[in-house]
Amino acid sequence: xxxxxxxxxxxxxxxxxxxxxxxxxxxxxxxxxxxxxxxxxxxxxxxxxxxxxxxxxxxxxxxxxxxxxxxxxxxxxxxxxxxxxxxxxxxxxxxxxxxxxxxxxxxxxxxxxxxxxxxxxxxxxxxxxxxxx
Numbered sequence: 050x051x052x053x054x055x056x057x058x059x060x061x062x063x064x065x066x067x068x069x070x071x072x073x074x075x076x077x078x079x080x081x082x083x084x085x086x087x088x089x090x091x092x093x094x095x096x097x098x099x100x101x102x103x104x105x106x107x108x109x110x111x112x113x114x115x116x117x118x119x120x121x122x123x124x125x126x127x128x129x130x131x132x133x134x135x136x137x138x139x140x141x142x143x144x145x146x147x148x149x150x151x152x153x154x155x156x157x158x159x160x161x162x163x164x165x166x167x168x169x170x171x172x173x174x175x176x177x178x179x180x181x182x
Contacts, residue, residue: 060087067091069098093162097170111178116155123151130182147182 055063060083067073068091077088096110115123127148 057083057087060084064088064091071098089157089159090162093157093159095165095167096159096163097167097174098165107174107177108181111174112150113155113159115151115178116153117158117160120152127151130179143182 064074064077064087067077071092074088074092078085078092097107115126118126127144130147131144
């Protein structure tokens with residue numbers, strides 16, 4: 050380490066002060082791999098914290114968690130969505146898009162970072178995700 054570099058231990062302390070500033074944490078994710086590795090657990094420990102009217106991040110959170118499931122569980126979700134009564138309203142392109150997204154491997158096993166689970170907010174997030182499909 051050169052004197053101008055901040056050690057990982059110091060970075061962790063700094064990032065903990067930002068744990069409620071999600072915008073800053075998301076920016077830190079993009080700096081480099083070390084920062085990403087140090088910050089990801091802070092973001093995903095309580096992913097539904099401070100939910101607001103912007104539903105777009107909710108979609109991504111649910112999508113990320115589903116991508117961490119075993120392939121059989123992902124296929125069950127796809128099958129369940131395909132077999133709903135509302136399938137006439139959905140187009141084939143949407144289902145292909147869903148299958149492609151669910152087959153992607155996540156960058157992290159986000160589930161292992163979860164420490165705070167708010168079932169009410171999860172319900173809201175899942176319903177937002179399901180509306181698309």
